[in-house]
Amino acid sequence: MLASLAASFPARPLPRIGVGVLIAVALGLLIALPLGLDNYYMRLATTVLMYCVLAWSWNFIGGFVGYPSFGIAAFFGFGAYAGAILLSAKIIPFWLSPILAAAGCFAVAVVIGMPILRLRGHYFAVASLGLGEVFRELAMSWTALTGGGMGINLPPMRPAFGTEAQTFYYAMLILALVTLGTTIVVARSRLGVAFRCIRQNEEAANMIGIDATRSKIIAFAFSAALPGAAGAIYASWVGYIDPSDVFDILNSVKAPVMVLLGGTGTIFGPAIGALIYLVFEEFVTHHLLQFHAGMLGIIIVALVLFMPHGLLETLRRRKQGQA
Amino acid sequence: MMTAILELRGVSRHFGGLRAVNDVTLSVPQGRIMGLIGPNGAGKTTLVNLITGMIKLSAGEMWFKGARIDGLAPHRISRLGIARTFQIVQPFPEMTALENVAAAAMFAGNIASQSEARDFAESQLERVGLLELRSTLASRLSLGQRKRLEFAKSLAMKPSILLLDEVNAGLHGGELAEAITLIRSLAQDGLTILIIEHLMKVVVSLCDDLAVLHHGELIANGPAQQVMGDEHVIKAYLGERYLKRQRAG
Amino acid sequence: MAEPSDGLRPRFLLWLSVRFMTLLLQNLVNGLLLGGLYVCIAIGFSLIWGVLNIINLLHGSIIVLGSYIAYYAFTMFGISPFLAPLFVIPMMFAFGYGLQLAVLNRVVDKPVLITLTLTFGLDLILNNFMLAAFTANFRRVVFKDPFETLDLYGVIIPVDRVVAMALALVLTLAFYLLLNSSRIGRAIVAVRNDRDAAVLMGVNVKQIYAVTFGVGAAFAGAAGCLLSVVFPISPMSSGLYLGKAFVICVLGGLGSIGGALIGGLALGVIESMGVMLAGPEHSVLTGFLVLLAVLAIKPTGLAGKRGYE
Numbered sequence: 001m002l003a004s005l006a007a008s009f010p011a012r013p014l015p016r017i018g019v020g021v022l023i024a025v026a027l028g029l030l031i032a033l034p035l036g037l038d039n040y041y042m043r044l045a046t047t048v049l050m051y052c053v054l055a056w057s058w059n060f061i062g063g064f065v066g067y068p069s070f071g072i073a074a075f076f077g078f079g080a081y082a083g084a085i086l087l088s089a090k091i092i093p094f095w096l097s098p099i100l101a102a103a104g105c106f107a108v109a110v111v112i113g114m115p116i117l118r119l120r121g122h123y124f125a126v127a128s129l130g131l132g133e134v135f136r137e138l139a140m141s142w143t144a145l146t147g148g149g150m151g152i153n154l155p156p157m158r159p160a161f162g163t164e165a166q167t168f169y170y171a172m173l174i175l176a177l178v179t180l181g182t183t184i185v186v187a188r189s190r191l192g193v194a195f196r197c198i199r200q201n202e203e204a205a206n207m208i209g210i211d212a213t214r215s216k217i218i219a220f221a222f223s224a225a226l227p228g229a230a231g232a233i234y235a236s237w238v239g240y241i242d243p244s245d246v247f248d249i250l251n252s253v254k255a256p257v258m259v260l261l262g263g264t265g266t267i268f269g270p271a272i273g274a275l276i277y278l279v280f281e282e283f284v285t286h287h288l289l290q291f292h293a294g295m296l297g298i299i300i301v302a303l304v305l306f307m308p309h310g311l312l313e314t315l316r317r318r319k320q321g322q323a
Numbered sequence: 324m325m326t327a328i329l330e331l332r333g334v335s336r337h338f339g340g341l342r343a344v345n346d347v348t349l350s351v352p353q354g355r356i357m358g359l360i361g362p363n364g365a366g367k368t369t370l371v372n373l374i375t376g377m378i379k380l381s382a383g384e385m386w387f388k389g390a391r392i393d394g395l396a397p398h399r400i401s402r403l404g405i406a407r408t409f410q411i412v413q414p415f416p417e418m419t420a421l422e423n424v425a426a427a428a429m430f431a432g433n434i435a436s437q438s439e440a441r442d443f444a445e446s447q448l449e450r451v452g453l454l455e456l457r458s459t460l461a462s463r464l465s466l467g468q469r470k471r472l473e474f475a476k477s478l479a480m481k482p483s484i485l486l487l488d489e490v491n492a493g494l495h496g497g498e499l500a501e502a503i504t505l506i507r508s509l510a511q512d513g514l515t516i517l518i519i520e521h522l523m524k525v526v527v528s529l530c531d532d533l534a535v536l537h538h539g540e541l542i543a544n545g546p547a548q549q550v551m552g553d554e555h556v557i558k559a560y561l562g563e564r565y566l567k568r569q570r571a572g
Numbered sequence: 573m574a575e576p577s578d579g580l581r582p583r584f585l586l587w588l589s590v591r592f593m594t595l596l597l598q599n600l601v602n603g604l605l606l607g608g609l610y611v612c613i614a615i616g617f618s619l620i621w622g623v624l625n626i627i628n629l630l631h632g633s634i635i636v637l638g639s640y641i642a643y644y645a646f647t648m649f650g651i652s653p654f655l656a657p658l659f660v661i662p663m664m665f666a667f668g669y670g671l672q673l674a675v676l677n678r679v680v681d682k683p684v685l686i687t688l689t690l691t692f693g694l695d696l697i698l699n700n701f702m703l704a705a706f707t708a709n710f711r712r713v714v715f716k717d718p719f720e721t722l723d724l725y726g727v728i729i730p731v732d733r734v735v736a737m738a739l740a741l742v743l744t745l746a747f748y749l750l751l752n753s754s755r756i757g758r759a760i761v762a763v764r765n766d767r768d769a770a771v772l773m774g775v776n777v778k779q780i781y782a783v784t785f786g787v788g789a790a791f792a793g794a795a796g797c798l799l800s801v802v803f804p805i806s807p808m809s810s811g812l813y814l815g816k817a818f819v820i821c822v823l824g825g826l827g828s829i830g831g832a833l834i835g836g837l838a839l840g841v842i843e844s845m846g847v848m849l850a851g852p853e854h855s856v857l858t859g860f861l862v863l864l865a866v867l868a869i870k871p872t873g874l875a876g877k878r879g880y881e
Contacts, residue, residue, distance in 0.1 A: 068685040115868045121684050122627045123867060126818050133815065134860050190437070193426050200415040206397040207375065207407060208480060209431030213396075249811070253692050256685060290704050297696025304690040305678060 030173055034166045042165040046237065048278050049172040050230050051258060055270035056179045057226040058255035060219045063264055064192065066199030067117070067216065070252040071128035074135045075105045075224040076231040077247035081139055083232025084152040084241055094157050094167075094236055098175060098229035105228030109221040117216045129252060136247035151242030154235060168237040175233065179226045183267060186222070195219055227255075250296075257300055263310025276311060328353040328484055328515050329374070329405075334383035334393075336366075336373055343369040345539040346383070351484065356506070356516045358530035358547065362559065365536040367519045368410060371486050375407050376400040388483065401431045406482035408473040410489045410519075414461035420472050421457035424448055424479045431480035440479075447475040451505060467498040474505065484515040491525055503529060527551075535559065594726040599844045601727055607840020608737030609798055610820055614832040615747050616791035617817035622826055623764040623784045624672075624680055629691040631817055632810030633698045634664060634789050638796020639805040640706055646713055646800075653713055654739060656797035661790045668789025672782040680781060695810070702807040710804035736798045743794050748829050750787070760784050819859045822866055 033045060054072055061069045079101035086092050086100060116127045139146045146152065159167040186192045194215045197205040206212050235241045254277065262273025280299055288295050307314040327350035336344040344366040351357050359367050372378045374385065376397040385393040392400055401407075414423050424444035425437070434440040448454045451471040456464065464472060470490060477485055491502050499522075506529060510516055520526050526533070526547075533550040535543040537559040543550045550556055613635060620628045641663065642656035675694070679686050715732075722729040751757035762770040763780045771777055803809065816839065824835020839859065846858035 062685065068683070068688060070688070115864060119867055122621070122625075122688075123822070125684055125688055126627065127864070127867065130815065130818075130860050130863065133811075134857055137857050188437075190429055190435075193422075193429060193437075196418065197415055197426050200417055201413050203377070204409070204413040204415065206377075207401055207409075207413075208427040208476060209398050209401040209433075210426075211396070211398045253689065256689060260689070291700055294697045294700030294704075297693040297700065300689060300693030300696065301675070304686055304693065305675065308682075308686065 034162070034169050039165055042169055044278065044282060046165070046169045046172050048275055049169070049176045050234060051254070051274035051278055052176045052271045053172070053179045053230045054227055054251065054255045055258040055262070055274050056176075056183050057223050057230075059183065059223075059259055059264075059270055060186070060195075061216075061223040062256055063259060064186070064195035064199065065216055065219045067220075068121070068125040068256075069128045069220070069223060070125055070249075070256075071131050071220075071224070072227050072255045073247050073249055073252040074128070074132035075109065076227040076234070076251050077132065077135055077139070077243070078108060078224075079105050079228025079231030080235040080241050080246040081146060081152070081231075082228070084154050084235040085145060087154055087236060088152055090155065095171075097236065098171070098232040101232035102225040102229040106221045106225040109224030110217055113217040113220040114213075117213065117220060129249070132247050132249060132252055136243045139243040139247065146243070149242065151240055151245075152235075154239050154241075156239070157236055168233060171233045172230070175226070175229050180267070180271075182222065182226070187267070191215065191218065250293075253300075257303065260308075261303060261311055263313040269310060269312070272312060273310065326353050327351060328388060329517075330386040331370075331374075332384040332386070334370070334373060334385060335381045336369055336378060337381045342539045344373060344536075347536070347539075347541045349534055349541060349544060351515060351517055352532065353515055354510070354513055355531040356510050356518060356529050357532040357534060358526045359517055359519045359534050359536065360521075360526060361536035366539040367536055368488055369539075370536065371407060371488050371517075371519065374400075374486060375405060398430070401480060402433065404481065404483035405486065406431065406477035406480040406484070407486040408470075408477055408488055408490050410492065412466070412469045412473045414464075414469055414472055414476070416462035417460065419458050419460055420448060420453055420464065420475075421445065423461050423472060424475045427476040428479035428481075431482075433481070444475070444479055447479045450478060451475045452501070466493055467495075470494065470498075470502070471505075478509070482514065484517065485509065487516060487518040487520075489519055489521065491520065491522060499525070590726075595848070597727050599848045600841060601729060603841030603844035604837060605730075605733040605737050605840070606844060607837035608740045609795065609802065609836075610816055610840050611744055611833050611836030612740035612791065612795040612798060613813055614817045614820035614824075614836050615744060615829060616788035616795070617814075618821050618826060618828075618832045619747075619760075619791075620785055620788040621821060622828075623760055624676070624781055626676065626680065626687045626691065627684075627818070628785075628788065629688065629814060630671075630695045630698060631788075631792055632812070632814030633695050633702065633807070634668070634792040635796040635799065635813045636702060636805065636807055636810045637698070638664060638793030639800040639803075640702065640711075640796075641793070642797040642800040643711055643713055643805055653797050653800045654735060656800075657739075657743065657794040660793040660797050664793030665786040665790040667786075669782045669786035671789075672785035673778070676785060677778050677781055699807050699810055706807065708806055708808055710806045712804050713800050732801055736801050740795070740798055743791065743798075744829065744833065747787075747791060751829070756780075756783055760787075815859065819863050822863055 034042060037045060054076070058069065058072055061067050061071075079098070082101040082104045083097035087094065087097050092100065112131065116124060116131075119127055140148055142148070143150075157164060157167070161167075162170075186195070194205065194210045194212075197208070197210055198212050198215060202212050231246060235246070258273035258277045259270045260273070261276050262269035262271065281296070284295060284299075303311075309317070329351040331347055331349045334344060334347045334349075335342065347370065359370065361367055369378070373380055376392070376395055376399070380393050383393070384391060387400075387403055387405060390403070392403065392405075395403075415426065418426070421441065421444055424447050425440045428434050428440040428443045428447070429437065432440070432443065434443055445454065445457065448457055451474045453468060453471050453475060456468060461469065461472060470493075473490070487506070490506075491499055494502060503525060506516060506518070518525075518529065520529075530547045532545065533543070533547045534541060535550060535553075535556045542559060543553045543556045617628060617631045620626055620631075638656075638660050641660050642653040645651040645656050645659075646653050671694070676687075676690070679690055720731050722731065749757075751761060759770070759775050759780050760783065762773070763775060763777055763784075767777060770780075799805075799813075820832060820835035820839050822835070823838050824831030824833065839862075842862055843858060
C-alpha cells in the first residue's frame with residue numbers, strides 16, 4: 001500500500017514528438033473549451049481545474065514526502081481571505097490577488113511547518129487538520145478584518161476580456177498549469193529525489209546529506225501556496241466568502257481522496273481523480289440534498305475498501321486478470 | 324604523531340541515569356583502519372550516532388578536520404565527509420540500487436547534475452560489485468547485497484572517514500572475505516575507517532588501531548597488537564576465563 | 573485625616589484578594605467538573621488509538637449518538653440520563669464491534685492516511701444520518717425538578733455536574749477494572765503491548781480488535797449520556813468532542829488511563845482558566861495552542877507512549 005502511495009514519477013524516455021503533439025492538442029482544447037460551454041458547464045470546468053490544483057498541491061506533502069496532511073482547507077481559506085480582504089480594500093487588481101495569497105500562504109506555511117513537521121503519523125495528520133479549525137476560528141473572531149461570521153462580499157470584477165466566467169476559468173487554468181508544471185519540475189529535480197528519500201526513510205535521508213527539515217518545509221509550503229492561490233481566485237469567483245465555507249474541513253479530505261481515486265504514482269492520476277470526484281459530487285451527491293455528505297462518506301468508504309489503488313488501477317488490474 | 328582526522332574530547336551521552344558513553348577522548352588517525360570494539364551494550368553504536376549527529380552530546384566536543392562538528396545537524400555532518408553504514412541496513416526500498424547510490428552522490432557527495440550523480444553512482448556500484456543489479460529495487464536485494472549497497476551509498480558520499488557499524492554481521496564465508504578485501508582496498512585508497520566489529524577474525528586481519536569501550540568508557544586505545552595484549556581489554560572483552568587460559572597456556 | 577482611608581485600604585485589598593481567590597477557585601472547580609467529563613470523552617478514543625493505531629474520527633459522532641439516545645429515553649420514557657449508560661453501553665458496544673469486524677479490520681494495518689480517510693468517511697455517514705434524523709437544532713435535557721447548586725463560601729457548585737463527573741469517574745474506574753481484571757481486558761492489553769506475541773499465545777487478534785473498538789464506542793456512548801445533562805445536543809458538536817479527545821490524549825499521553833485522567837482534568841482546568849482570561853469564544857484556540865506547545869516540546873505527547881498498566 002505504501003508503495004502505491006508513492007507518487008514518484010520516474011523520468012521515462014517518451015517519444016518526444018508524440019508527447020509534444022498530445023500536449024499541444026490538450027492545451028488547445030482547454031483554451032478553446034469556453035467557446036463551446038454554457039455557464040453551467042463553465043462552472044463545472046472551473047471547479048474541476050480548482051480540484052486539480054488542490055489534488056496536485058496535496059501531492060507534494062502527502063504523496064512525494066508521505067506526510068498525511070489534512071491542511072489544505074487551512075490554506076485554501078487563508079488564501080481566500082487574503083484575496084478577499086485585499087480586493088475589497090481595492091488596493092490591488094484581481095490578477096495580483098492569487099499571487100499575493102500564494103506568497104502569504106507560503107510564508108505562513110514555513111513558519112507553521114517548523115513545529116508541526118517535527119510530528120509524524122497521526123500527530124502530524126491531526127495537527128494539520130486542527131490548523132484549519134484554528135484559522136476558521138480566527139476568521140470568525142477577528143471581525144474588524146474578516147467580517148466574522150458575516151463573511152466578506154467582494155466587489156464585482158470587470159473582466160478585461162470575455163465574460164466573467166471565462167476570466168475565472170482561464171485564471172484557474174493558468175493556476176492548474178502552474179501547479180502541474182511545478183509538480184513535473186519538482187518530480188525530476190534534486191528536491192524530488194530528496195522528497196522520495198524522506199518518504200521511504202527519513203533518518204537515512206538525513207544520513208546521506210539531505211536536509212530533511214528544510215525539504216519537508218518546502219513541500220509543505222508548496223502544498224500551502226498553490227491552494228492559497230486557488231482560494232483567492234475562488235473568493236473572487238463566488239463573490240462572497242464566509243469562514244465555514246472556505247475553511248470547510250471537507251476540502252482537506254477531498255484532496256487526498258481525489259488523489260486516491262485517480263491513483264497515485266502518475267502525474268495525471270490526481271487530475272483524473274478530480275474529474276471523477278466532481279462527477280460524483282455534481283451528479284450524485286448534490287441531488288441528495290438531505291444526505292449529500294453521507295453519500296460522499298459512502299463513496300469514500302467504498303473507495304478505501306474496494307479500490308485502494310484508485311479507480312483506474314483497479315480497472316486495469318481487473319482487465320489484466322481477465323486477459 | 325600522526326594527524327588525527329577525527330577527535331573526540333570528553334564526549335559523553337547520558338540517557339536518564341544511564342551513561343551510554345562517558346567521557347570518551349579519542350583521536351582517529353588519518354588514513355588508517357581503527358576498530359571500535361567492546362561487549363554488547365558498551366556504547367559503540369551510541370558513539371557512532373553521536374559522531375554522525377543523530378543524537379546530541381551531553382558533554383564534550385567533537386572536531387573533524389580541524390573544525391568543530393558537535394551540535395551540527397546530521398545532514399551537515401554527512402556533507403563534511405563523514406559517512407556511515409547502519410547495523411541494520413537502511414536502503415530506500417522503493418528505489419533501485421542505482422537510485423539509492425545516486426541520491427547519496429547528489430546530496431552528501433555534492434554532485435549537482437543528476438546524470439553525473441548517476442555516472443558516479445555506477446562507478447561506486449562497480450567498486451562493490453553490484454553493477455549488474457543497478458536496476459533492481461533495493462527491497463529485492465539479498466542481505467549481503469544490501470550491505471554492499473550500503474557501502475556503495477557511503478562511498479558515493481565522497482567521505483574522508485567511513486564509519487562501519489557491524490557491516491559484516493550476518494554475512495556468510497564468501498561474502499565476508501569479499502567484504503574484508505573491499506574494506507582493505509578502500510583503506511589503501513586513503514580512506515580513514517572506523518569499524519565496529521564483533522568478529523575477532525575481522526578485527527585482527529583489518530585493524531591498524533583499536534579502541535575498546537566498556538560500559539561507555541574507553542578502557543584502551545592504541546596500535547592493535549598492543550591493545551590486544553592489554554589485560555584490561557582481555558578481561559572486559561573476552562572474560563576472566565580466557566585470561567586464565569592464556570596464562571596457563 | 574488619612575486615618576479612615578488607612579483603615580479602608582487594607583480591608584479593600586483583603587476584599588479584593590478574597591474575590592480573586594474565589595474567582596480562581598470557582599474556575600478551578602468548573603475546570604475539574606468539566607475535566608471529569610473530558611476524561612470520559614477521551615478514554616475510549618485513547619484505547620482505540622493505542623491498541624488499533626487508528627484515530628477514530630467517528631468518536632465525536634458516537635458520543636453525540638449516545639447523547640441523543642439518552643435524550644430520547646428521557647423525553648419519551650422519562651428515564652434519567654444518568655441511568656442511560658446502562659443500555660447505551662451495550663448498544664454502542666454492538667455497533668462498534670460490528671463496525672470493526674465488518675469494515676475497519678480490513679484496513680487496520682494500512683498507513684495513517686488510509687485509516688483516517690476511512691473513519692472520516694464513516695463519520696460523514698453517521699453524522700449525516702443523525703442530522704437527517706434529529707436535525708441540527710440544539711436539544712437540551714430539562715429536568716422537571718432542576719438540580720440545586722451548592723454555595724461554598726462564594727464558590728458555586730452545580731450538583732448535576734458533580735453527579736455527572738462522579739459517574740464519569742465511576743465509568744473510568746470500571747474501564748480500568750475491565751482492562752486489568754477481566755480475561756478479555758488482559759487480552760486487549762497483550763495485543764496492545766506485543767501483537768505478534770499475542771498471536772503466538774493463541775489470541776484471536778481480529779476478535780480482540782473488534783472488542784476493543786466496541787469497548788471504545790461503548791464508553792464514547794456513555795460519555796454522551798453524561799454530556800447530555802450538561803451540554804446542548806446537536807450533531808454539530810461531534811467535531812468539538814473529537815478535537816478534545818485528541819488534545820487530551822496528547823496532553824496526558826497516549827494509551828494509558830492515567831494519561832487520559834491527567835489530560836482530561838488538565839484540559840478542563842486550562843479551558844476554564846482560558847475562558848476566564850480570554851473569553852469563552854477562544855476555547856478551541858486555547859486547546860490547540862496548548863497542543864502545539866506540548867507537541868513542540870515532546871512530539872509524542874507529555875507522557876510519551878506507554879502500555880495499559
